[in-house]
Amino acid sequence: MRRMGWFLGSLGLLLTASIGQQTLEETLRARARAAADALFTQLLGRLTQEYQQGGAVRGVQVCAEVAQSLTRQVGREQGVAIRRVSLKNRNPRNAPDSWERQVLLRWQRDSRAGRPIGEVAQWRTEKGQRVYRYMRPITLAMPLCLECHGDPKTIQPEVRRLIRQNYPDDKATGYKQGELRGAFSVTIIPKEAQQ
DSSP states (O other): OHHHHHHHHHHHHHHHHHHHHHHHHHHHHHHHHHHHHHHHHHHHHHHHHHHHHHHHHHHHHHHHHTHHHHHHHHHHHHTSEEEEEOTTOSSGGGOOOHHHHHHHHHHHHHHHTTOOOOOEEEEEEETTEEEEEEEEEEEOOSGGGHHHHSOGGGSOHHHHHHHHHHOTTOOOOOOOTTOEEEEEEEEEOOHHHHO
C-alpha cells in the first residue's frame, strides 16, 4: 500500500511539473508572438507611411535608418531579444545564427516542396543558459516588397543606388511575391533562469 502511495505521489508531482512547464511554454510563446506582432505592425506601419510619401526610395531609407532601432525598441518594450533574420540578408546584423539558419533552411525546403511553414519554438541551452527561442516566417506578401527585394533588373536605379550605398554586401534581391524572406526571431530568458 505504501508503494502505491509513493507511486501516486510521484506521479502527481510529475504531472504538476509537466503542467507547470506547459503553462510556462504557453506564456513564453504568447510573449514571443506578441513581440513579433508588435515589430511587424510597427515596421509595416512605418514603411507604408514612408512609401506613400516617397515610394521605394523612402522605404530603403527607413530600413537603413530606423529598422534596427525600432527592433531594439520593441524588444525593450516586450522584454525580449528580437531581430529579423534571413538567409539572404541585406543588413549584416540580420545574418542568422546556427539555430536560425537550420530553421530557415528547413522552411525553405518545405516551402519549395509546397509544404506549409509556420512558427517554431524550442528550449535551447546557449552559453550555459537555458533560453526559449521562437521564430515566425516572413514572406513577401505584398507586391510593393518587390520594389526593393525583387528582380534586380526591375528595381529603380535610385533604389539600387541607395541599397548599394547602405548595404554594400546586399543579398536580399531576386525574390518573387509569396516567397520566404526570413523570420522574426525572438529569444527569451525565463525569470527562473536569470536567478
